[in-house]
Amino acid sequence: MNPRVTAVAWGLAVTAAQVALPLSLRSRLPDPLATHWGMGGRADRSTSFPAYVAMEVLFWVVPWLVTLAVCERARTRRLGRMTWWGTLFGMGVFALGMNVTTVLANLDVPGWAEARLPVWQVFTVTAALIGAAALTGYLGRGEPDEPGPAGQVPPLLRLRAGQRTVWVGHVANRWLNLLTIAALAAAGVLSLLWLAGPVPGVQAASAVPGLVLVAAVGALTTSLSVQVGDDRIAVRFGPLGWPVWRIPLSRIQSAWSETLRPSQVGGWGFRGLPGSATIMLRGGECLVVGYRSGGRLAISVDDAERGASLINALIAERVQS
The missing domain is CATH 4.10.860 (DNA Excision Repair, Uvrb; Chain A)
Incomplete structure (x- = not known):
């Protein structure tokens, strides 16, 4: 199954449905239509029929075109593939659900102010979004990521006996x-x-x-620093360096530098789950640590190769002692 062909076919189908649904029922819909709802599902804002159709199309077409644009980059890693498939189908189901519930709320009412949107429909659309995103993300996950090539592992720093060295890297968006x-x-x-x-x-x-x-x-x-020294790695968030996430070196197998983009890992911020995650504040050089348990943590940070070299040196020192 070609991802780009599937994305194009799905996108065109959803776009056609977004237009066909309100047009096929136009004679039974008021103009303007109720498009916003307050407490108790009561309509409190309206939009003209042509503007509504255009809005529904754009609500879907914009994220669809974005997913198409990042197709190749987003699918190079498993988390990126899961996010890409989940976004593509989850947003499509959500856009269709929004359109269907809005049309049903306006169907055969004398005026937009009389339209009502039942709360259970809102929860149904939300559940459909989550379910579609989770299912398609899981089905499209593909093979596990390949471990970092041996050539990416930096050389060990040579530490003299008794020498204590600390490395600190920073990044800010x-x-x-x-x-x-x-x-x-x-x-x-x-x-x-x-x-x-x-x-x-x-x-x-x-x-x-x-x-x-x-x-x-x-x-x-929006900013963080990574400190490597003694027996742990400390990831400090924000300008005050708090909160702090400490990772003992005893949990780490090795470290290396790798170039990653947000589209490859599922977006910005903290992506993934503890044990296999990425902290992405900017694309480019990342410090990657491989856990003894088999997981990994990637952190976008400057001068990552030097930090990885020190981590490997400290791990080797622990083994020798």
Whole structure:
């Protein structure tokens, strides 16, 4: 099964369904249609029929084209393949579910304000998204990843008897940093406008906590440092170096440097599960440690080859002692 051919066929089928469904029932739908729902599934916002059809098509076509664009890169590793297949079919099922539930809610109502969206339909669409993504990701996982080639293992550093050496590597994503700063600034501006009066308290209360949360999460996840020394590796998150993830050298078989891209590992941030994961803040050079248990951890960090050399030297020193 050719992934690109499958993706094109699936994408065209979903696009056709997104257009055909509302067009085939247009005579039974109000214009405008209810497209947003408040408490209790009551309609509180509407959109004209042509705009609705265009919106439903774009809601699907944009992620579909993105998955097509990253097809080759995303499928070079097992996690990337699982994410790629899961995104392709999960988003398609979600887009179709959104369209079907919206059309059903508007079907045969005298006006958009009378449309109702049952809560159980929302949960059904969400469950379908998760189920389709999980199933297709599992079926498309392919063969396990090949271990790093021997040529990628850096030479051991030569440590003199009693010599203690420490390596520290850093990485930061400036675009994510800018997003964090923008979220914090927006929260501050909204708070000031609320205190001054132009912005109602309800609007500020609904927006500021979310912006502060984005800024707080961003502060902890847009930069990190990796320290190698003595008997452990310490991964420190954020500008304050907290929280800290410590990995004993006794758990590590070897380390090496490898070039990885977000599309290969399933995206940005912490990807995978403990025991076989990637911390991806930027594409490029990554420090990869192979666990004795068979798993691995990849961390995007500068000067990764030097850090891997020291890890291997410290492991060899432990074996000799």
